[in-house]
Amino acid sequence: MGVVRNTKSVKLVNDLFNEIHSAIGVVELVEKFNGQMNKSTIYRILDRLEDEGRVHSFLGVNGLKHYAKCHDCSKSEHVDIHPHFQCTTCGKVECVSYEIKIPRLSNKKIEQAQLLLTGTCEVCLA
Ligand SMILES: [Zn+2]
Numbered sequence: 001m002g003v004v005r006n007t008k009s010v011k012l013v014n015d016l017f018n019e020i021h022s023a024i025g026v027v028e029l030v031e032k033f034n035g036q037m038n039k040s041t042i043y044r045i046l047d048r049l050e051d052e053g054r055v056h057s058f059l060g061v062n063g064l065k066h067y068a069k070c071h072d073c074s075k076s077e078h079v080d081i082h083p084h085f086q087c088t089t090c091g092k093v094e095c096v097s098y099e100i101k102i103p104r105l106s107n108k109k110i111e112q113a114q115l116l117l118t119g120t121c122e123v124c125l126a
């Protein structure tokens with residue numbers, strides 16, 4: 001039937017990240033692959049791609065998980081500490097190439113940092 005096999009599914013999801021230049025929310029991802037793979041398969045693939053340093057995730061408006069392609073990450077080194085921008089008019093979400101300096105806290109180990117910028121994108125502003 002319409003359900004594709006595992007390796008092919010991974011490729012489909014990975015290809016999507018290569019095509020789109022913005023980030024994509026999980027709900028949208030599930031809709032995109034509706035009929036090709038089920039929700040749990042998609043989640044499993046996303047976890048795997050994230051583990052492999054191919055995508056990174058962050059929370060958008062309403063705490064909705066989003067994924068975007070990584071550029072200089074590898075399995076051992078996820079170096080994606082940059083802000084994300086979400087347009088409150090059209091809903092577009094994207095990575096912002098601007099490195100955030102994370103403060104070093106002497107007695108703590110920081111594993112993650114998130115900065116979500118919201119506002120109006122260039123298309124909606126025009
Ligand atoms: Zn917009």
Ligand SMILES: [Zn+2]
Nearest residue numbers: 068084095096
């Ligand atoms: Zn990003």
